[in-house]
Amino acid sequence: MAKTLEVRVPHALNQDEIKRRLDEALVRARSDYADSVGEITAQWDGEEKMRFNLAVAGMKFDGSLEICIEELLVTLQLPGAAALFSGRIREGIQERLGGLVG
Template sequence: MKMLEVRVPHSLEADEVRRRLDEAIVRAREDYADKVGSIEAAWNGDDRLQLMLTVMGMKIDSDVEILVEELVVRLQVPGMA
């Protein structure tokens, strides 16, 4: 699997970032239930979110790290060369 890293700048407090990520997960479960098999999310401390989802039969593992001025999203994407 190939690792994909995306950095997203922000100017929010960490609590607000966590709140928005939690809300986005709930919305994704509702809005994409017919396309996404499952979305598992667990906070690992205050600044790291572990996500596992299944899309079209493919498992995608990701890690979201909250930094002071950016989010770092790392995805293990199957089938990318």
């Protein structure tokens, strides 16, 4: 059964700068993780929300990232097996996004 994971990452940047950094990071991730992750798809849904999906070890992950005034809100649907690693997944998201917008 899927589990919803929410991760909040504080920031002090304007929306345009966050979008620029996220778009650049997405290009790098597609290149750096192509062999282990496979295709990463992402699309902006309006000005403040990105929807994305990817597959890791045969498991599909669907999620979104919303740009809020003082934080980024990541919502990720974890497949059943991945739910066991939700703590590590949360930490990884906080570390990577925190480094990107911090």
